[in-house]
Amino acid sequence: MxxxxxxxxxxxxxxxxxxxxxxxxxxxxxxxxxxxxxxxxxxxxxxxxxxxxxxxxxxxxxxxxxxxxxxxxxxxxxxxxxxxxxxxxxxxxxxxxxxxxxxxxxxxxxxxxxxxxxxxxxxxxxxxxxxxxxxxxxxxxxxxxxxxxxxxxxxxxxxxxxxxxxxxxxxxxxxxxxxxxxxxxxxxxxxxxxxxxxxxxxxxxxxxxxxxxxxxxxxxxxxxxxxxxxxxxxxxxxxxxxxxxxxLIALPILKEEENETNKYAKSSLTEISSKKIKTILLEFMENEKPYLTPKLRIKDLSELTNIPAHHISQVINESFQQNFYEFINAYRIKEAVLLLKDPKLKEYTYESIAYDVGFNSRSAFYTAFKKIYNTTPTKYLKK
Known part of the structure; x- marks a missing residue:
């Protein structure tokens, strides 16, 4: 049995x-x-x-x-x-x-x-x-x-x-x-x-x-x-x-495939205000480099720039076709590439560079790098 x-x-x-x-x-x-x-x-x-x-x-x-x-x-x-x-x-x-x-x-x-x-x-x-x-x-x-x-x-x-x-x-x-x-x-x-x-x-x-x-x-x-x-x-x-x-703060629960127009149909943000916020964001990211802070949240960026978080989210979505995670990590990868190309830092490990630019792990760095450049850091440097 x-x-x-x-x-x-x-x-x-x-x-x-x-x-x-x-x-x-x-x-x-x-x-x-x-x-x-x-x-x-x-x-x-x-x-x-x-x-x-x-x-x-x-x-x-x-x-x-x-x-x-x-x-x-x-x-x-x-x-x-x-x-x-x-x-x-x-x-x-x-x-x-x-x-x-x-x-x-x-x-x-x-x-x-x-x-x-x-x-x-x-x-x-x-x-x-x-x-x-x-x-x-x-x-x-x-x-x-x-x-x-x-x-x-x-x-x-x-x-x-x-x-x-x-x-x-x-x-x-x-x-x-x-x-x-x-x-x-x-x-x-x-x-x-x-x-x-x-x-x-x-x-x-x-x-x-x-x-x-x-x-x-x-x-x-x-x-x-x-x-x-x-x-x-x-x-x-x-x-x-x-x-x-x-x-986290209260932002609308959205699906990835939702149409951008429908997402912000009720938003109070005008086109002029959107362009102004985009300019402020770009200048702040280039000059202050907040992305170097690990675990940066949209709430933190909102407090640093005095821009409402839901407006930052809307501008990043509409102007850059990215979410906050992709937007910040794109800057981190851009910074990482500069460090990888620096002859003075050629003894640095990828893990060290990952932490220096704001990532919390080597795997997160590799994932973000591969998504942007469609290759690994090693193969990218060889090219």
Whole structure:
């Protein structure tokens, strides 16, 4: 029997331990910010689901029959909770709307479907559990499709929201390496791929694929691990995210692909004022070199120039077709090129030059340099 395989017992127990550790850190995080509540709920559900799996694989579930299948409906919440967490990040606070009830409809429907089963006696549940022999495609295919589609939908919404979050960070910060959740974005894409693989696996199993159960369990386990890694990434980067979020000012939440005309349709900034601000900005950047300050924010530049931050953001967007992050780092790279060409500084490392011009890491310097010159500093100097 598959439930007697020690390998699965071991890895699921490790998953429980991992989730419990994350649970501890998320509880501490919530004391600082409520935006992490959806992740805390996710960690609790993961612990519960993993415990049910351990009991199932070891056969101990027969001693606690009322727990059988109590975790089935929870699968519909994973993608949704991740989306709600990222939406909180975008708005820098715990967001809840009346319309959010609609997001929980798939979960509620699933609960209603399982409701008659929950009211069965312990003997009836044990009888049903012992009568099961592997996975019945005919009975579970629609449930799988429902589960896949709901989670993929919310994961896709989470990915879109995360892209907006990362874009808006760059509107105000010159250093986003630790607060831009690019790693989380990649993990969400991995989750979507794993769900799609499960979908394909269910389909080809109708054609007589023999090792469906083993691979299905592996994919489910991998998905659980990826979700936990997303929570881990949130814990690791929470310090930087909370610091940055607390220092940001209220600017409109915009998408990268939004039309420039629509962005500033209601702006009070005239064309003459815009040109004047552009001139002031250029002179200030050339003479004062504020970009040499690490972690420079648009709020700081606003205070230094006495220009409202939303006007600076608009001028940078309209006049330079850049966001604040790109605008500042372009000056840093320009300064870095001067240092790289200076014969007196040929013994300097790239890391030293990166810090000298305002970057906080060598990787951030390389990324910005390659985006502007489409090559590495070494190849650029050789040319």
């Amino acid at each position: 598959l439930k007697q395989i020690n390998f699965w017992n071991t890895i699921v127990v490790l998953q429980v331990v991992f989730a419990l550790i994350l649970l501890f850190f998320l509880v501490r995080l919530i004391k600082k910010s409520k935006i992490y509540i959806p992740l805390l709920i996710f960690a609790i559900l993961t612990v519960f689901d993993s415990i049910i799996l351990v009991l199932s694989y070891t056969g101990l579930i027969e001693k606690l029959p009322h727990l059988i299948n109590t975790n089935e409906s929870l699968f519909l919440l994973y993608g949704l909770l991740l989306f709600l967490y990222i939406r909180n990040l975008l708005h820098r606070r715990l967001i809840y709307k009346k319309s959010d009830v609609l997001f929980f409809l798939p979960f509620i429907v699933s609960l209603l479907v399982y409701l008659p089963y929950f009211f069965k006696t312990a003997a009836e549940k044990l009888s049903y559990y012992n009568a099961e022999s592997g996975i019945d495609f005919s009975e579970e295919i629609w449930e799988w499709l429902f589960y896949f589609l709901v989670n993929i939908y919310f994961l896709w919404k989470a990915l879109e929201t995360l892209n907006v979050f990362n874009f808006n960070q760059k509107k105000q910060l010159s250093d986003v390496e630790n607060s831009n959740l690019l790693y989380t974005s990649k993990l969400i894409k991995v989750c979507i791929i794993l769900f799609c693989l499960e979908f394909v696996l269910v389909y080809i199993s109708f054609l007589g694929f023999k090792h469906f159960e083993e691979i299905y369990l592996i994919l489910n386990f991998l998905n659980g691990i990826v979700f936990l890694l997303i929570a881990l990434d949130a814990v690791v980067h929470s310090k930087y995210i909370l610091e940055d979020q607390n220092s």
